Amino acid sequence: MLLESACIPIPSELIMTFAGYAAFRGEMGLAPAIIAGVLGNLIGSLLAYWIGLRGGRAFLRSYGRYVLFSERHFESSERFFAKYGAITVLISRLLPAVRTFISLPAGIAKMRLSTFMIFTIIGCIPWVAILAYVGYALGQHWETVTTHFTLFTDLSAALLVVLFISFLLRNRRHSR
Structure with missing residues (x-):
């Protein structure tokens, strides 16, 4: 979970459900x-x-332009985060993929550390608890579950790739 939250895309869905399964097994x-x-x-x-x-x-x-992040994007992101940063962190902790990366803009926006920590903890408790409980509850059917998780993970990755490509194409058209 540490690596996943440090922007290394390791799916917490697998980590915490497996932890729940380990709890089911009494480990x-x-x-x-x-x-x-x-x-x-x-x-x-x-x-x-x-x-x-x-x-x-x-x-x-320095390098934002290479990923189509302009000064205009930077300024609007800063304004948004200054106004809605705490609630953004809270809600983002409940969303797959987004939850992994929300800490970077919170740091860039210089969000108060205590606020960041409180909303991070509050936002991640339901996600972590639900995933662990799912692994625990489905413990006796673990082999079936892992088959479906693999399919879910593959479909999620494909969807993210499609969304990223469409984002790049849309921004490329707008920059012309």
């Missing part, structure tokens, strides 16, 4: 699995926040 308790998931999430998020705080702004200003 650990369900509550300690959830606590470990939340702590991993927080520590990884703090690492990404720190990276955004220390180098994100300069990096985006």
